[in-house]
Amino acid sequence: MQILLVAALVGTLSNHHHAEAFSLQMNAKKSSSSDGIPPPFRAVASQPPPSTSTLGFQPPPKSVISLRLASTATDVVHASSTSSETKQGTLGLLTFDLDDSLYPIEPVLNDANNAFVQKMAQYGYFINPQDIVEAGKRIRESAGKNGVAMSHTEVRMEAIRSEMERNMLQKKLAECAEDWATDVKDLTAPLKASAEKWAKGAVAESVVESIYSAWERERHHSAERHLYPEIITALQTIREEHPNVVIGAVTDGKANPMLMVFSLAPYFDFCMSWEDDAAGRTEFYKELGNVDGNADLQWIYKAAVEKGKEIADAKKELKKDIDADVNAPPVWVHIGDDLAYDVGGSASCGANTILLDLDEEYNQSAKLRFPPYNNIPAWNTASNNEIAHRKAMNDEAESMVDKRVSRLSMLPDAINEILNNE
16 A cells, blocks of 8 residues: 654654554444444544653553554554643654655556557567456456455566466467367367466566566656656755655555656655565455454554664764754654545554645546546456445545645645644
8 A cells, every 4th residue: 555763753743633542443344432433444542651751652551452553563652742832843754655646647557558568569469458457357356365465566467477378378279270270169178278288388487577577667767757746846845844854655556766766766765665565465455355354554654664763863873963852853744645545544653644635637546446436447456345445444534634735835834734733
């Protein structure tokens, strides 16, 4: 789907909805609660006990509801302010979503698909990119509950292999029919079975990987070509105003800004992808598809917090004059276009959030899947059930938005407003 000190970073946030530690309660059943907050994105809070730490907080007790989340290696929490006066913070960690946040995903995928078609043709396969999308949908459906947990890479590679096998089978059956002077439909079942077996063996894994690599490579090149015009200027401004910030990407896709060497790479310190942790991704999506389960959106953000801490510590070692200012506590801000994954997921781990609800000219297409648009993009492989779950999650995440911007040029000011508690 970058912190000077991890504890200090998340322990001092003071926005109205960051006064408590959140766990995501992803129960898809409709039920009521005493606090009036319905599932599936209910925030379950535990008030932090009196502090005994020099950093000014302790992790909250592990409630029964949040036990599974709190039992992970790192408890990411945040405490309410103990003073009536709010302090100005420093930007310690800044994380971004990528697709439809820094560039429009639709033209990027179109370019990658065109490169895919050209590469397929080099190997003698003439397949329409939309055939791969449709094959991906069938693969997810045929895998049942496990299908929704498959990564984008797994689905695309399996779809490529499937379509290549289908293409080879059609050629083989046509040859057999010509040899027997009959129509393909009149070929015997044993002959068809033999052709199917041959087609599966005729597709080399190295060819599948080569075709997929061409698609992924063009995806990154196209993303650089389609970057939103203001993003580089915005990143430059942020780096100038906050020289010690650690900047990372958190994405549920396959993009990586560290590979975009002509544009984003100089401004980013790391990238965390949902595809980096198969176990965490699988667990999340299985729970998302189970109406009796709880879907944990926090694992990737906790991993990002840990990664940010490592980099911040390394930077501090290299630059001894970087000192934590207790009067200006470090703050984590996450920026993205997705209410459920970007806003809800990061806010539940202690982030301040900025929602990129950009003007129409930015051509964001992911949000079109949900009301009031209900316009499913051609690249979408999510099932109707998954989209319905996401819509409910979006609704609950609305209350977790700290700032909403319509243009990327507004980002530096929005960040400073968060740091100044405005």
